[in-house]
Amino acid sequence: GENVEQHPSTLSVQEGDSAVIKCTYSDSASNYFPWYKQELGKRPQLIIDIRSNVGEKKDQRIAVTLNKTAKHFSLHITETQPEDSAVYFCAASRGLRAAGNKLTFGGGTRVLVKP
Amino acid sequence: DAGVIQSPRHEVTEMGQEVTLRCKPISGHDYLFWYRQTMMRGLELLIYFNNNVPIDDSGMPEDRFSAKMPNASFSTLKIQPSEPRDSAVYFCASNGDRAATGELFFGEGSRLTVL
Numbered sequence: 001g002e003n004v005e006q007h008p009s010t011l012s013v014q015e016g017d018s019a020v021i022k023c024t025y026s027d028s029a030s031n032y033f034p035w036y037k038q039e040l041g042k043r044p045q046l047i048i049d050i051r052s053n054v055g056e057k058k059d060q061r062i063a064v065t066l067n068k069t070a071k072h073f074s075l076h077i078t079e080t081q082p083e084d085s086a087v088y089f090c091a092a093s094r095g096l097r098a099a100g101n102k103l104t105f106g107g108g109t110r111v112l113v114k115p
Numbered sequence: 116d117a118g119v120i121q122s123p124r125h126e127v128t129e130m131g132q133e134v135t136l137r138c139k140p141i142s143g144h145d146y147l148f149w150y151r152q153t154m155m156r157g158l159e160l161l162i163y164f165n166n167n168v169p170i171d172d173s174g175m176p177e178d179r180f181s182a183k184m185p186n187a188s189f190s191t192l193k194i195q196p197s198e199p200r201d202s203a204v205y206f207c208a209s210n211g212d213r214a215a216t217g218e219l220f221f222g223e224g225s226r227l228t229v230l
Contacts, residue, residue, distance in 0.1 A: 001173075032217050043206065043221040044158070089158060093217075101146070101210055101217045102171065105158040 002027040004092050006106025014114055019077040021109045023090035026071065030092040032101065033066060033073045038087045038108075047088075048075070051095075080113045087111070121207050121222035129230050133195040136225045138207030139188055148219065149182055149192050150206040158206075164190065197229045 003026040034049035066073040091103040120139040148163040162172040167184045184190040204224045
């Protein structure tokens with residue numbers, strides 16, 4: 001089955017700096033790569049996703065890049081703000097049409113933005 | 116829609132007792148997932164259903180765990196007998212082909228503590 005590795009496990013940045021989280025996956029058939037943000041005591045929520053026919057996607061201060069050849073994808077947060085402090089999870093799946101988008105999650109990255 | 120609804124939000128029980136967690140997916144979603152979250156193991160998929168039928172239960176830890184989905188609007192996850200190592204947050208999530216986005220919608224979670 002799919003295995004998703006995520007690094008680093010914790011990340012501390014100064015407000016205004018950038019944060020980068022990296023993930024690798026093992027299943028070459030995976031084609032959907034979402035990122036979820038989980039604030040303390042809350043549920044995980046989707047913040048951005050990318051499909052395998054796209055190399056990069058951006059939404060305001062967050063962007064995701066995908067390298068299918070190397071089987072890795074990354075989340076970039078620019079101009080970090082205190083409200084970006086949370087745990088971020090990457091995930092991979094074979095897509096909605098295959099098994100209802102069964103997601104395998106990485107281990108999570110705890111991001112702390114220091115004011 | 117009110118989103119995915121889980122109950123109870125918190126459950127404290129003693130080792131050996133039966134625990135039942137409940138989930139109501141978003142109306143119209145035909146996939147339902149049960150995840151378990153712990154510090155050590157992150158977000159683990161336990162089981163998922165499509166149109167009320169269990170598709171993959173390979174993540175269920177052992178025979179003490181069972182899950183049912185008697186209809187499209189209700190699912191249960193049961194642990195009998197419970198053990199301290201079952202302490203975790205259990206999330207239910209749903210999505211469906213009609214959503215067409217791949218986004219997994221999580222409930223608020225059920226925090227289980229087994230003493």
